[in-house]
Amino acid sequence: MHSFSSHEVIHGNRDSGMVLLGDHAMNRLPPSYGTLGLDAEAFKRHIAYDIGIEGLTRALAERLGVPAVLSCFSRLLIDPNRGEDDPTLIMKISDGAIIPGNHPITAEEWQHRLDTYHRPYHRAVDEELQAVATASGKAPLVLSLHSYTPAWKGVPRPWHAAVLWDTDHRAVLPLLDLLRRPGDILVGDNEPYDGALKGDTMYRHCMAKGLAHALLEVRQDLIGDEDGILAWADRLAPIFAELNADPRLHERQIFASRTGPYA
Ligand SMILES: [Zn+2]
Numbered sequence: 001m002h003s004f005s006s007h008e009v010i011h012g013n014r015d016s017g018m019v020l021l022g023d024h025a026m027n028r029l030p031p032s033y034g035t036l037g038l039d040a041e042a043f044k045r046h047i048a049y050d051i052g053i054e055g056l057t058r059a060l061a062e063r064l065g066v067p068a069v070l071s072c073f074s075r076l077l078i079d080p081n082r083g084e085d086d087p088t089l090i091m092k093i094s095d096g097a098i099i100p101g102n103h104p105i106t107a108e109e110w111q112h113r114l115d116t117y118h119r120p121y122h123r124a125v126d127e128e129l130q131a132v133a134t135a136s137g138k139a140p141l142v143l144s145l146h147s148y149t150p151a152w153k154g155v156p157r158p159w160h161a162a163v164l165w166d167t168d169h170r171a172v173l174p175l176l177d178l179l180r181r182p183g184d185i186l187v188g189d190n191e192p193y194d195g196a197l198k199g200d201t202m203y204r205h206c207m208a209k210g211l212a213h214a215l216l217e218v219r220q221d222l223i224g225d226e227d228g229i230l231a232w233a234d235r236l237a238p239i240f241a242e243l244n245a246d247p248r249l250h251e252r253q254i255f256a257s258r259t260g261p262y263a
Contacts, residue, residue: 012067014135037100052223059233083199162188164195210252
């Protein structure tokens with residue numbers, strides 16, 4: 001029997017000055033949670049994790065030789081990409097139905113999930129960012145990988161990929177430009193949703209600390225199998241390397257968030 005780990009650090013060259021993140025990389029639950037009372041099929045869908053992102057992050061970390069931090073628990077347990085006081089931190093409802101393992105929930109259980117899964121993941125992100133800053137002698141560039149469904153409430157999403165962001169444009173604008181340059185894909189700019197969210201991963205580790213960053217979403221049907229993952233790793237690796245070579249993306253600069261003042 002394996003002990004359940006909240007996160008995995010993929011070791012890479014810390015001198016590179018780059019860190020990849022996969023908040024929603026996995027759909028696992030610690031065995032004691034069973035399936036949270038849901039049909040096991042729910043864990044194969046987007047509600048449980050970002051399909052394709054574990055493989056894509058591993059492939060990019062390997063191609064670029066850079067470190068990455070992956071969360072190892074399903075977002076249905078507790079969502080690592082939400083602030084600790086966000087009401088959607090532990091989802092009550094999924095696909096219109098109550099999640100029995102999440103609602104009702106005691107204050108003790110809420111705290112247990114924070115202490116055992118959410119906080120250790122964020123501590124690991126913090127530690128890796130600090131280690132990369134020390135080893136490289138510069139502010140790390142952070143690239144966060146997610147995936148989204150091809151349609152939402154029956155409305156198709158035409159974008160192949162999207163960059164979601166708040167106000168720090170330093171990595172975002174060149175990333176959008178590099179993704180669009182070949183002309184073969186449609187790239188959303190803060191679509192299908194807005195990237196400014198108080199307390200989320202980019203907010204706490206990057207916006208509040210002045211690290212250049214981008215959150216890249218890939219449509220999940222494009223990275224649903226190994227061929228798709230490798231094709232996207234081929235597409236993204238040279239783009240990420242080009243961004244990382246820009247010294248302006250390795251300086252600390254704090255931008256005011258659209259979500260309001262930093263605490
Ligand atoms: Zn995600």
